[in-house]
Amino acid sequence: MEFLINLILLLFLAAVTIGIIGVRNLFAVVVLGGAYSFLMATLLIAMDAVDVGMTEAAVGAGVSTVLLLSALHLTNTEEAPAKHSNVLPIALSLLTGAVLVYGTWDLPRYGEADTAVNSYVGDEYLARSIPETTIPNVVTSVLATYRGYDTLGETAVIFTAGIGVLMLLKGRRRKEDEDEEEERS
Template sequence: MEFLINLVLLLFLSAVTIAIIGVRNLFAVVVLGGAYSFLMATLLIAMDAVDVGMTEAAVGAGVSTVLLLSALHLTKTDEAPGRHSNVLPMALSVLTGLALVYGTWDLPRYGDADTPMNTYVGAEYLERSIDETTVPNVVTSVLASYRGYDTLGETAVIFTAGIGVLMLLKGRRRRKDEDGEDEGRS
């Protein structure tokens, strides 16, 4: 059953991805991207990566939909046809994809208990984190306690970036509206 769910979700994901490449209307791409994120997050959770799934849903379906739409507000909604030939980028992507697939051959099997990450410090964290930090979720305790300063720095960077993006979008929009008054709808 687990295999079936993963397989079907992966097939759906490929279908949506191909559609995203094919569709030229950027609004449709944003909607398709939202559907993609929901499917991807469900797949991640089916594979037990609960926190990654949560992030994917929040960032992919929530924040990036809003940000992409704000960006669309400033530009045209139809993708312009490419000026250059697509052959070279296509070949490059295929090559990179093949290299990545080749790289996965060396990875340990999914869920293998004998890998270094599961036998070395990972096991220590699982055993000791509740006693040491009293936080029930191990991922949270690693992020917020063992690596607390690191996470604080990250949060500060993301917060600054978010404010920057908001200021950029807001400033541009107001100027555009003022222009719109003079020229009519462009």
């Protein structure tokens, strides 16, 4: 049953992705992107990653969509028709896909417990979380205590991105300069 739900959600995800490739109206692309994020969030919850699923639903389907829509409002909602041939990009992505599929041959199958991924440090965290920190949610305890440095660095990354956006977009548009340029040319 678990496997069936997983399979159906994955197929939906692939279908939405094909839609995103095909559609030319950017507004529709952004809305499909929101649907994609919700499907991804459901899939993550089906794979027991409840924290990640919650974040993906709030960030991917919520904030990303709002940001993309506000950027669309400032730019253009229709994509120009393609000018180049698609042969080279298709060949490139097929080549990459073939190499990656070859790489997946040795990866563990879905849902197995006795794999290298699930054997060492993950088990250690599960066993230590309650005795050492008394926090039942292991994801929170790993995020905030065992890997506190990572999270500090990540908060700094968000801070930096916020400053970057402010530097790029804050302040008035230099309308006068543009007008002057037009007059000169």
